[in-house]
Amino acid sequence: xxxxxxxxxxxxxxxxxxxxxxxxxxxxxxxxxxxxxxxxxxxxxxxxxxxxxxxxxxxxxxxxxxxxxxxxxxxxxxxxxxxxxxxxxxxxxxxxxxxxxxxxxxxxxxxxxxxxxxxxxxxxxxxxxxxxxxxxxxxxxxxxxxxxxxxxxxxxxxxxxxxxxxxxxxxxxxx
Numbered sequence: 001x002x003x004x005x006x007x008x009x010x011x012x013x014x015x016x017x018x019x020x021x022x023x024x025x026x027x028x029x030x031x032x033x034x035x036x037x038x039x040x041x042x043x044x045x046x047x048x049x050x051x052x053x054x055x056x057x058x059x060x061x062x063x064x065x066x067x068x069x070x071x072x073x074x075x076x077x078x079x080x081x082x083x084x085x086x087x088x089x090x091x092x093x094x095x096x097x098x099x100x101x102x103x104x105x106x107x108x109x110x111x112x113x114x115x116x117x118x119x120x121x122x123x124x125x126x127x128x129x130x131x132x133x134x135x136x137x138x139x140x141x142x143x144x145x146x147x148x149x150x151x152x153x154x155x156x157x158x159x160x161x162x163x164x165x166x167x168x169x170x171x172x173x174x175x
Contacts, residue, residue, distance in 0.1 A: 001049040001050070001051060002049055002050040002051075002052070002053070002056060003049075003114075004044060005110060005113045005114050005121070006110050007043055007044065007049075007050060007056060008040075008044070008113060008121075008124070008125070009109045009110040009113050010053055010056055010057070010110075011039075011040050011043060011056070011060065012109065012128070013105070013109060014057060014060075015036065018036055018039070018060060018061070018064055019032045019033060019036050020032075021061060021064055021065075022035050022036060022064050022068050025064075025065065025068040025069065025072070025087065026068045026071065026072060031068075031071065032068075035064060035067050035068055035071060036064070037128075037130070038067060039060055039063050039064055039067065040128070040130075041130055042063060043056070043059075043060065044125065065087050069087075104167060105163065105167065107166075108162070108163045108166035108167055109159070109163055111162075111166060112158075112159050112162035112163050112166065113159070115162065116155065116158070116159075119151075120151070120155050120158075122141070123137060123141070123148065123151050123152065123155065124155060126140060126141070127148075127152060134148045134149050134152070135148075
């Protein structure tokens with residue numbers, strides 16, 4: 001079973017792939033980003049834990065497809081894009097990560113996210129998974145906006161340093 005931190009790490013890693021999949025349906029990057037964020041929120045609010053990475057990504061692709069079609073139908077009254085059958089095939093076969101180093105980077109990200117304080121994880125969740133602005137995050141957490149922006153910069157630097165050091169250790173161990 002995946003923890004919330006692992007779920008978060010996987011979704012962040014697969015953001016480009018999932019967003020690209022959504023763009024094939026809605027033909028709008030901004031709308032695809034909104035749908036991706038909605039899917040992230042739903043994954044974190046889900047009562048059941050995901051069994052595996054594959055389970056999470058299969059679930060996310062199906063939800064992305066359904067949500068994208070719903071958004072278009074509510075906006076335009078109908079969906080004239082790819083057929084449900086073709087979208088189902090795309091969702092099943094969409095390439096998630098072909099990079100051999102992806103697993104190492106994914107593992108490093110999950111480990112580094114787990115080392116963050118609960119406050120830092122909450123800031124990331126509000127900002128990226130709930131898609132809130134820095135000002136909204138500040139209001140929710142009772143902080144000033146500059147404090148939140150500084151926290152985000154610090155968290156990004158911390159994650160970058162942590163991931164790079166983990167990958168360097170891994171790469172050094174293979175040589």
